[in-house]
Amino acid sequence: MGAEMPRLEGIFPPIPTPFDADGEIDLPALAGNLGWWSRFDLAGIVVLGSNGEAVLLDEAEKLGLVEAARAGTPEDRAVIVGTGLQSTRATIALTRAAADAGADFALVLPPSYYEGQMTDVALGRHFRTVADASPIPLVLYNVPACTGIDLSAELIVDLAGHGNIVGLKESSGDVVKLGRIRGEAGERIRLFAGSADFLLPALTVGAVGGVLALANVAPEACVEIHRRFAEGDVDGAREIQVRMIPANIAVTRRWGVPGLKAAMEMLGLRGGPVRPPLLPLGEEQRRALRSILIEARILDPEKEATVR
């Protein structure tokens, strides 16, 4: 972290990890992708999130990615790094190592394996212990579709009082929860939509941006929703928001990371294969995805795979 911390506000793509044909990390491909994202008015990037296949990487791979991501991202943009693991002590160790490797913020999901024991008390103690030990500020990461745990509004409001917990990525789509947190915690915690399909609704109840898989392939549209909303043009924002929903579903809950990587390849970005147990999209799925991207005006059939 330099003298000035990059702003935690705006649109962040949670970037995929490109693999080569042997399934190993492809850093040159990453550098190319980062260069493309740098052209848009993004606030930064998230490395080692769900879309980064973080749970399929070993620790050395993770730290190498953080360094490369930091090196390939403009100084004034934030690099947020996913560091949540099942044990408190391993989470602290990875958070410190990520900070050393250049992370500005740590994105921390709740430990979930012992779900039945993960009461608000247990989760609260975990997050506070990590926040106390972390050299960089924490962004909470609520992603029930992956963890099976839905952080409660009460817990989040409570954690918002910790000086080193500064944000929340809320991927559940629960805008009522966002509104409650905003009402009770005010500006003490920065709220981010965790998926592009509810970005505009989230902004209306107090979110300051989004961490959006779709922003990897449609950065301009995502930024534009945010910009128009800020300018008071809700009708204009809605037109883009509604148009983006099918594309967002395609690269998130429907086809997941394999869908997102396939979309990147169609655009000329480098995704590469996914790591098993994830499976690549089949031919029919790829055709359906392509139609959806064209319909959303993310992919221009005239210029396919030439964005770079």
Next chain:
Amino acid sequence: MGAEMPRLEGIFPPIPTPFDADGEIDLPALAGNLGWWSRFDLAGIVVLGSNGEAVLLDEAEKLGLVEAARAGTPEDRAVIVGTGLQSTRATIALTRAAADAGADFALVLPPSYYEGQMTDVALGRHFRTVADASPIPLVLYNVPACTGIDLSAELIVDLAGHGNIVGLKESSGDVVKLGRIRGEAGERIRLFAGSADFLLPALTVGAVGGVLALANVAPEACVEIHRRFAEGDVDGAREIQVRMIPANIAVTRRWGVPGLKAAMEMLGLRGGPVRPPLLPLGEEQRRALRSILIEARILDPEKEATVR
């Protein structure tokens, strides 16, 4: 229905059914409540919804309520009546009887007892059969918390093509679904937020109003969120929206109809007891509710129980 159908747009309270001390319907109390609601800029009312304890009433009680509700509501405001039952033929019979009794629209929830068999095909056939047979237009009613069934976006878009299906009350809070329907069905179906805690987010993705339990006790605030949004004052709308969330939760998912009726009594409206198996609020719950209403500025402690 007169020469001109009342507009299906704006804020509708789904009104509770007031009972007297013996547990029988109290029509004078209803008339008093209707008079109060008439003073606000509401678009109409919903009778025999979940908040009307419809499932706890017999058929004669239901039709008596519809007549009284129609009589006590200004001509130019819509009276929407809940008519969904488990069997298709019973739903048709009640819908016709409700129309005869003065209903402008029928609010129809999905049959849910045989949940495992209620595929989109089965539900689609049910709703179309009812719509074909109904003398009044249908508003679909999605309320998974009560039915255990969540109508899919695909089904709703498909049903939007039926000439006698004109609206959707969506109570799930799923704003992504609302956005998808708006994107795929356009203006062919009018979308309503089914709960006040996501009214503003719903409006941003295309809803034209709300059917809101909270509008029974806070009609002005609900109307104001809608009005400010329409005027482009999203910041002003958000302030009210965020302030209303705790009160809305109190009279919906937390304390349900007993909570709503207790709130009405605190304001000077007439709710009366709930019918078993519903239980009245205990003393401690009533105190908590009162604080929440005061905090939300719905109840003025200086003028308690004197709104009429």
Next chain:
Amino acid sequence: MGAEMPRLEGIFPPIPTPFDADGEIDLPALAGNLGWWSRFDLAGIVVLGSNGEAVLLDEAEKLGLVEAARAGTPEDRAVIVGTGLQSTRATIALTRAAADAGADFALVLPPSYYEGQMTDVALGRHFRTVADASPIPLVLYNVPACTGIDLSAELIVDLAGHGNIVGLKESSGDVVKLGRIRGEAGERIRLFAGSADFLLPALTVGAVGGVLALANVAPEACVEIHRRFAEGDVDGAREIQVRMIPANIAVTRRWGVPGLKAAMEMLGLRGGPVRPPLLPLGEEQRRALRSILIEARILDPEKEATVR
């Protein structure tokens, strides 16, 4: 109820309601079915259960069915009648009317529409109020697949202390719950498996029989599992139990009442059409069902549709 109450133990089919081509109740068909079931060592029947399409019948139809069922069932066999409705007072009224019409026991499911308010306290008060007012003993009916509510072991143990609550039909398949209730309530409440696919496991933890959709079409196999278990022949019981699972799934969670009625017709019993919103099985489903029944040795392809 005569001087002596029929025994509450053994195998009960929850019988379907046969309809004629016009969708009206077909009492002669019912009489024929009852005659066939009388030939087997069944303990009685259940009328107006989930398989009886009770939620799709009106009150007059219901009481007519009870009378016909009682008339067509041997005196020493129990007629259990489903009487659970959403309101406490309507449940009491129907229970009394069913008793007058000849019911020996009332099978009462929990009110479920206001699921969020149906705490153990509310449910306990409902069941106790009904039990106090009922002239016949109650059998609790736990069927989360239809009601969305799973009665807790604590509540059931508590209700087992009421003198007029004598049994439980547990359809969830949760044998741990059955074991807990057996451990804590002992013989104060008679436990019944609510589906044939876990009859044998349920017997091992203390159930005294089953209320089994499959017993409509495979009474002998169901009775035999019970008999062999009682005689200590667990291996023999297991062979039948395992063989019955696919057939049971076919006529319950997979194809529901439409599947059960189709199976009855294949055997020569009279099911007739289902009432909408239920849909009849398609041709392909019927073929698959037929194979499953043959595989389970329920249907003999040589003698199809000639059981009577």
Next chain:
Amino acid sequence: MGAEMPRLEGIFPPIPTPFDADGEIDLPALAGNLGWWSRFDLAGIVVLGSNGEAVLLDEAEKLGLVEAARAGTPEDRAVIVGTGLQSTRATIALTRAAADAGADFALVLPPSYYEGQMTDVALGRHFRTVADASPIPLVLYNVPACTGIDLSAELIVDLAGHGNIVGLKESSGDVVKLGRIRGEAGERIRLFAGSADFLLPALTVGAVGGVLALANVAPEACVEIHRRFAEGDVDGAREIQVRMIPANIAVTRRWGVPGLKAAMEMLGLRGGPVRPPLLPLGEEQRRALRSILIEARILDPEKEATVR
């Protein structure tokens, strides 16, 4: 693995990992525990299961535990080792390392982070790839409470055809599923109850034993249920089964690993602290646990903490 593989049948405790006061693995404590378990007629042990806090250990710790467990367990008893991780390649690497360290069988849970993408096809490919690459046979591990994924009967039957997939630990309590698998896969896969509270019901539908947290503290009772069932004494087995349910719930779903470790300490075994985010039991919980253990006759208040 020696010339003869230990039998995969009977009762296995999934052993906790004892930690010292600093939170580090306490191998002498483990050796003491293993010595105690050796006195009972157990079929072997499971290391690195859910109760072993496997997700809270690093790889070196894991392999050290396998070696110590193998060294402290009689030669003719199986050591089953949990090796399932999120990525296929990491699972293979750990399985191989565990085999080198002395594991007889690998217990493999499904990758679950990308739950939405974990179709039967994806999971089938994962398990087959691991089974192909593993030098030791695999036991599938279905534990939806931890993973959020419930392996389907169809998938398990399909995998039962792989020569190197030999068993299933089913922790869901779904005895219908066990019966279906038994009916369709016969003896091709050995079925184990994954929790003591449904051991007896599972045995009746074809299970050959159990992997039971409760067997850590009540090995004799668990073995006795199995033995009595095998001898045809179902009534005797039921008495123990029913008595064990509350104790089993206490050390599994209610208080989890912290509860199990507390129970071990009460008995004189060595559990030590749990690793955060798990929290130790509070004083009140410990008192309640103690009563439950005494009630189940697991703990003799006269001889407390002196079992060794």
